[in-house]
Amino acid sequence: MTKKSAQNKALQELAGVAHSETTNKSVIAALKKRRQTKPSTDQLIGSILQGNITALSRAITLIESTNKNHSEQAHDVITGCLPHANKSVRIGITGVPGVGKSTFIESFGKHLSNSGKKIAVLAIDPSSSITKGSILGDKTRMEDLVKDTNVYIRPSPSGESLGGVARKTRETIILCEAAGFDTILIETVGVGQSETAVHSMVDFFLLLKLAGAGDELQGIKRGIIEMADSIAINKADGENIRSAKIAKVEFNRALHLYPKKESEWTPKVLLCSALHNKGIDTIWEMIDKYVSLTQENGYFDHRRHEQNRFWLIETIKDKLHADFFNNDVIKKELKHQIELIETQKTTPFAAADYLLNLK
Amino acid sequence: MTKKSAQNKALQELAGVAHSETTNKSVIAALKKRRQTKPSTDQLIGSILQGNITALSRAITLIESTNKNHSEQAHDVITGCLPHANKSVRIGITGVPGVGKSTFIESFGKHLSNSGKKIAVLAIDPSSSITKGSILGDKTRMEDLVKDTNVYIRPSPSGESLGGVARKTRETIILCEAAGFDTILIETVGVGQSETAVHSMVDFFLLLKLAGAGDELQGIKRGIIEMADSIAINKADGENIRSAKIAKVEFNRALHLYPKKESEWTPKVLLCSALHNKGIDTIWEMIDKYVSLTQENGYFDHRRHEQNRFWLIETIKDKLHADFFNNDVIKKELKHQIELIETQKTTPFAAADYLLNLK
Numbered sequence: 011m012t013k014k015s016a017q018n019k020a021l022q023e024l025a026g027v028a029h030s031e032t033t034n035k036s037v038i039a040a041l042k043k044r045r046q047t048k049p050s051t052d053q054l055i056g057s058i059l060q061g062n063i064t065a066l067s068r069a070i071t072l073i074e075s076t077n078k079n080h081s082e083q084a085h086d087v088i089t090g091c092l093p094h095a096n097k098s099v100r101i102g103i104t105g106v107p108g109v110g111k112s113t114f115i116e117s118f119g120k121h122l123s124n125s126g127k128k129i130a131v132l133a134i135d136p137s138s139s140i141t142k143g144s145i146l147g148d149k150t151r152m153e154d155l156v157k158d159t160n161v162y163i164r165p166s167p168s169g170e171s172l173g174g175v176a177r178k179t180r181e182t183i184i185l186c187e188a189a190g191f192d193t194i195l196i197e198t199v200g201v202g203q204s205e206t207a208v209h210s211m212v213d214f215f216l217l218l219k220l221a222g223a224g225d226e227l228q229g230i231k232r233g234i235i236e237m238a239d240s241i242a243i244n245k246a247d248g249e250n251i252r253s254a255k256i257a258k259v260e261f262n263r264a265l266h267l268y269p270k271k272e273s274e275w276t277p278k279v280l281l282c283s284a285l286h287n288k289g290i291d292t293i294w295e296m297i298d299k300y301v302s303l304t305q306e307n308g309y310f311d312h313r314r315h316e317q318n319r320f321w322l323i324e325t326i327k328d329k330l331h332a333d334f335f336n337n338d339v340i341k342k343e344l345k346h347q348i349e350l351i352e353t354q355k356t357t358p359f360a361a362a363d364y365l366l367n368l369k
Numbered sequence: 370m371t372k373k374s375a376q377n378k379a380l381q382e383l384a385g386v387a388h389s390e391t392t393n394k395s396v397i398a399a400l401k402k403r404r405q406t407k408p409s410t411d412q413l414i415g416s417i418l419q420g421n422i423t424a425l426s427r428a429i430t431l432i433e434s435t436n437k438n439h440s441e442q443a444h445d446v447i448t449g450c451l452p453h454a455n456k457s458v459r460i461g462i463t464g465v466p467g468v469g470k471s472t473f474i475e476s477f478g479k480h481l482s483n484s485g486k487k488i489a490v491l492a493i494d495p496s497s498s499i500t501k502g503s504i505l506g507d508k509t510r511m512e513d514l515v516k517d518t519n520v521y522i523r524p525s526p527s528g529e530s531l532g533g534v535a536r537k538t539r540e541t542i543i544l545c546e547a548a549g550f551d552t553i554l555i556e557t558v559g560v561g562q563s564e565t566a567v568h569s570m571v572d573f574f575l576l577l578k579l580a581g582a583g584d585e586l587q588g589i590k591r592g593i594i595e596m597a598d599s600i601a602i603n604k605a606d607g608e609n610i611r612s613a614k615i616a617k618v619e620f621n622r623a624l625h626l627y628p629k630k631e632s633e634w635t636p637k638v639l640l641c642s643a644l645h646n647k648g649i650d651t652i653w654e655m656i657d658k659y660v661s662l663t664q665e666n667g668y669f670d671h672r673r674h675e676q677n678r679f680w681l682i683e684t685i686k687d688k689l690h691a692d693f694f695n696n697d698v699i700k701k702e703l704k705h706q707i708e709l710i711e712t713q714k715t716t717p718f719a720a721a722d723y724l725l726n727l728k
Contacts, residue, residue: 085719088716088719089714089715089716089719092713092714092715092716093713095713096713177718180716180717180718181716181718184716233592235626263622264626267594267623267626315711318707318710318711318717319707319710319717320717321717321718321721322706322707322710322717322720322721325717325718325721325722326693326721326724326725327686327689327690329721329725330686330689330690330693330725331686331689334685334689347681348677348678348681351677351678351681352674352677354451354452354454354455355448355451356448356451357447357448357451357539357540357543358539358677358678358679358680358681358684359536359539359540359680359684360444360447360448361681362680362681362684362685362688363684365685366685366688366689
């Protein structure tokens, strides 16, 4: 419609006639006020405990913030939520890119949701500070799950160090549990030590693998198989079924090489096809059995206590190391001492003594 | 002879005739002086470089001493020896008790000695502070080797911590190399992390195993197989040969599970019978090949540099941890914070922050 035609319209407004406002100013003001007013710590805790997702997301954002005031509020919210946390099953899921982690989580999450579970999907991806959250960042990969009101998805926090990312994720677990999520899925890709970090914050560790052609056991990262409570061979469908079954035998043999686990659980190798929702129920049944076994024999609680102690000690050590090695004098002298060691003018021990005396 | 008959002897001494002393007082004085005078640092270094075993042992005793003056002299001796060290092949040997380590080292050591090598046999046994040096302590287990002038055997230093024992052993290696020993064997049993410590100070890591009945891959300690450059199945003689061959296949399969080593070396499984000196020469030939390969591709030197950096950083970290966790206030508060964590009143991270602020 051109300007001219508009001016010639029958509905042209006559001067002097008052219209009622199409937008209510008092509503706008109230909305603006609500947007600006940050909820108090107690309000946040109260809302989280009622399962309010907005409050949960807001609190997680506080955890992820580098602002000191935010950190302090986050600390108080976490402390308030703590007595209501811990009542969940925490499951770690790992596997190389291409193994179908997103599809698996989509299928597995829907199965759990249909069984009446409330699922939080988190991720640990220390590379996300660069790639801006590659894992779970693209939620379109989990279309159905995103729409499910029983499911809460949160991409990996960013952070300079794995330690920082891991801390934020562990604190996020507490909030999700307090908000009523009873099943926590934590996804990771094999970046650096991220699997170890995830393993040390979950009850059950699931390794997703593919049946490849022939030599599929090659190139398994240090210790990953040893950490796994189960290996699920994904994409076991169509022409892949035969090779998946062969892989199952090989992985069973590989698992057999390790000493019996403290949990008294014998790791299982299962086949599944996340794309076709096949074998997903069996995987959940297995995890359920694991939880029953370890809750009965006391390992479940024992492990969570161990994990708490681990994170306490690790956090302290990380800080001690950072304080020392990030010191400018030490940085410069460390380089020099390494040169002296390499030219056989000092030993690593004498160099260590020298550096320790500088601080 | 009775007193009486002695008095009636023809050779009875006449009064007033002077005898020459049967012991020369000046010689005794000189000997006493020599025993009391500690050699100077320069004298020690000079003697060690000439291959003097007494000087070497004396310097190692200085390293092992907890006396501050001794430590300072040890430091100076090591620094003086350093430019002459590093020219050796360092071989780590591990295996559970009963696998025949002493017999293996006896046989292997003799083979090397016969080939013109000079061998130092050291040990890392962090438990030796309690058991007073169980490994190598009983040198009678290596009867022939002890008598061999090409071989120097030194039991594990004692020490409260593995770190302390490892440091002393690494410093001892330097002195042995400076004294002309070109092959250093370092024995350990699987006590705690001692294998990892030995692995991080040797060029080649040999794992001794036995062929058992059936399930011999069970119960392999975390990471030991992954560290091994070779597995030698000992006692492969008589009726054991069949099961040893089966074990060889299984261990080969187990080694196959790991990613290719940075050294580009493919770990080998060999059979031997140390008691019957069988297969020992083949093991040395293999190590020789490994050394050639890694010296050519640069890994040999690269690894030693990496090891130096590892020990530098580890020593610093150990000291930082000890300073913090041995502090009396921290000790008491750590216990309290762990209680708060377990009763869900704080998180590991908040507790860590709290403790770090105390110091």
